[in-house]
Each structure stands twice: as C-alpha cells, then as structure tokens.
C-alpha cells in the first residue's frame with residue numbers, strides 16, 4: 328500500500344515536472360509519470376483504481392484512429408472519457424493515463440476509459456485493466472523485427488484476454504476474428520462491393536491455407552492482404568457472420584446501409600478509404616452494442632472526421648506535389664501508400680525514401696520486408712519515373728527491377744539534393760514522395776526544393 332501511494336505521488340510529481348518541461352522546452356508530454364510509477368510499484372496498473380468501464384482498442388493497423396473515433400462518439404453522447412490518445416499505447420502510457428484518472432488519494436475521476444493498447448503489450452496490460460470491451464481492428468503482418476508474425480501476435484492477445492470480456496471483432500479478418508472463441512462477441516464487416524476483387528492482389532496474404540485441414544482458402548471478396556470474406560471449400564472453415572454488416576456503399580451521397588440486429592440502419596461514411604470504413608464499422612458495432620441508439624449515433628457520425636495527416640498535397644505551377652507516409656519495415660503499410668500513389672489518374676513521377684537515415688544502433692540491416700511490399704503496382708505506363716534515394720537505395724532499385732519496371736524509368740541517388748534534377752516536373756503531372764515516418768522534415772525540405780525548381784523554370 329505504501330509502495331502504491333509512493334508510486335502514485337511520484338508519478339503525479341513527474342506529471343507536474345513534465346508539464347513544466349513542456350511549457351519551458353515546448354516538448355510533447357511523455358510516458359514519464361507512468362514510467363516512474365511502474366518503477367516504484369511494478370503492479371501499479373493492477374493496483375490503481377480504474378474507471379468502472381474500460382474499453383480497449385488493439386490490433387495492427389488503425390488503433391489510434393479507432394480509439395479517437397470511439398472516444399469522440401462517446402463524448403458526443405454525454406460520456407466523460409479518460410483516454411491515452413495523447414500518450415503512448417504501451418504499459419507506461421497506460422499507467423500514465425490511469426494516473427491522470429485518479430486523485431491524489433487514489434480516487435477515480437472518470438467512469439469510462441477508452442484506451443489504445445499496443446498488441447505486444449497485451450500481456451502487461453489486459454490482465455490488469457479488466458476491460459469490459461476490447462475492440463480489435465485487424466491482425467496483419469507488421470515489422471518482423473518487432474512483431475514476428477500475425478499468428479504470434481494472435482497468441483499474445485488471446486492468452487492475455489480475460490474470459491469475460493466482450494470482443495468486438497472484424498469478421499472480414501480470418502485471423503483476429505478467431506480470438507477467444509468462447510467469449511461474448513460482436514462482429515462487424517463490410518459486404519461485397521462492385522469494385523471488389525475475388526483474389527488477393529498483394530504479395531502478402533497470411534491466410535492462404537486452412538488452419539484446420541490445410542486446404543486452399545477461397546476468397547469471395549478480397550480487400551487487402553488477407554482481409555475479405557473467405558472460406559475453406561474442403562472443410563467449411565470460415566470467419567463468423569458479421570452482426571453489423573455494411574451493404575452497398577454510396578460514394579456520391581457518402582452513405583452506407585448497415586444490417587444490424589435491430590434492422591437496417593443508414594450511416595454517413597466518414598471517409599472514402601476502405602481502412603477507415605472498417606474503423607467506422609468497428610465503432611458502429613461497438614457503440615450499438617454499448618447501448619447508444621441509432622439516431623444519436625448517426626447524428627454523431629455526421630460530425631466525425633478522420634484526419635488524413637499522413638497525406639499532404641501542394642500545387643506549384645500546374646505540378647501536384649503529394650507527400651504520403653510509407654512506414655518502412657511494415658510491408659502492408661508501405662504497400663497501401665504505393666497502391667494509393669499508383670492508382671491516382673494521370674502521369675506521375677515517384678520518389679521512394681523508406682527506412683533509412685536512422686543511426687545503426689536502432690535500425691536493422693534486414694531488408695527482407697521489401698520483398699513483401701508490392702513494388703509491382705508501380706509497373707504501369709503512367710508512372711514515368713521512379714527515383715529511389717538513401718543509404719539503401721540500391722536495395723530499392725533491385726526490388727524495382729525484380730518488379731519488372733523498365734530500367735530507363737529508374738534513377739538511384741544517394742543524397743536528397745540530387746532528387747530534383749532527376750525529375751521532369753512537367754505541367755499537368757504529379758510527383759508522389761513516399762517517405763518514412765521519421766523523415767517529416769526531410770520530406771518538407773524536398774517539397775521546398777521541388778517548388779523552387781518549378782518556380783525558377785516558370786520565370787526563365
């Protein structure tokens with residue numbers, strides 16, 4: 328008990344300290360309060376009073392977006408929410424959030440929490456926060472260095488989840504939809520759409536072989552990687568049916584019908600990207616199961632927006648310059664950015680700068696993930712030039728050649744300053760800069776250099 332209060336007060340002091348630091352140094356808040364509390368009292372998360380209802384969000388992609396959507400929807404419907412949306416999603420971030428949620432005497436200040444939980448931290452968090460609901464986005468292949476394989480992450484989460492928690496799961500994901508099969512479940516999905524493919528177009532598909540009879544899995548529709556509706560024709564193995572299933576999407580009106588246990592409902596689409604539509608369906612399924620009525624939920628979604636912060640476009644003298652994050656080491660995330668750039672209409676030039684620049688202590692020499700990324704999407708007539716840059720540019724060059732991209736379209740440079748001269752920057756075309764998450768300033772520098780070159784040309 329003494330240890331717990333020592334941890335609580337030390338954590339509160341650390342919080343005050345980090346607030347002052349933030350004001351003085353203009354630095355973002357950290358997990359320091361939680362780190363301090365966990366150092367003094369390793370079972371702090373277990374001991375600290377938690378809100379009555381804890382909703383946890385986990386999975387590979389979309390956790391932060393979904394946590395924000397759910398927290399927003401609950402707030403709009405009158406709940407006061409404790410959340411870790413500004414902190415991190417590992418155990419020290421969760422401890423920081425919970426520390427903020429109690430008074431100096433350990434009394435809880437919130438009745439409801441929405442917490443984003445890193446999937447690898449599941450065993451350090453789930454047994455102790457006693458969530459009432461866990462909402463899972465998907466389980467995809469992530470960085471091999473950190474996450475090994477989706478089935479490995481499946482086991483971590485499956486072993487960490489309590490037996491009584493209600494799970495809100497993606498029925499279009501044959502991996503995560505099988506979590507804790509004896510727990511109460513709510514499933515969400517997106518039904519067949521006219522633009523669907525019936526076969527996986529990605530190199531990466533972690534659900535090709537039936538885990539029961541080892542037969543070949545067949546897809547009724549495939550969205551990306553193994554996400555879609557699939558079945559084993561030999562033994563009938565398939566994902567559960569969705570309780571909340573989106574029907575034919577109307578991209579003009581931006582509305583979608585959703586079949587629910589209460590009958591058909593119509594909701595506004597908060598995004599036109601399939602990734603965020605899955606996030607929206609997860610939020611709808613959760614909120615309806617949580618007891619929010621149709622009309623108030625629909626109304627709340629009308630004012631809910633997803634910020635596509637990883638994407639930015641500027642136009643300079645008729646040339647569109649688009650920057651889009653392609654998080655290196657994570658093949659599905661890089662592929663999404665590649666596919667997006669490749670699928671835009673019109674002639675375009677591409678700049679690829681992935682997992683480079685970091686010092687050797689934190690990065691890896693493993694470039695295996697490049698062979699899980701669909702460079703093949705770039706092999707099309709309206710991609711006129713691809714410039715690869717960075718310490719590993721030769722690896723990207725090799726990968727482009729293996730994707731069948733003609734050599735004359737490829738340029739390989741070491742320095743950022745060499746990029747502008749390799750691009751034609753013709754009026755009416757676009758340049759896509761596909762960059763890693765820690766190259767934000769680097770990419771801004773490049774955008775400025777390209778704009779300068781275009782401006783100078785216009786003057787000449």
Ligand SMILES: [Zn+2]
Pocket residue numbers: 537538539540541542559560561562563564
């Ligand atoms: Zn089978």
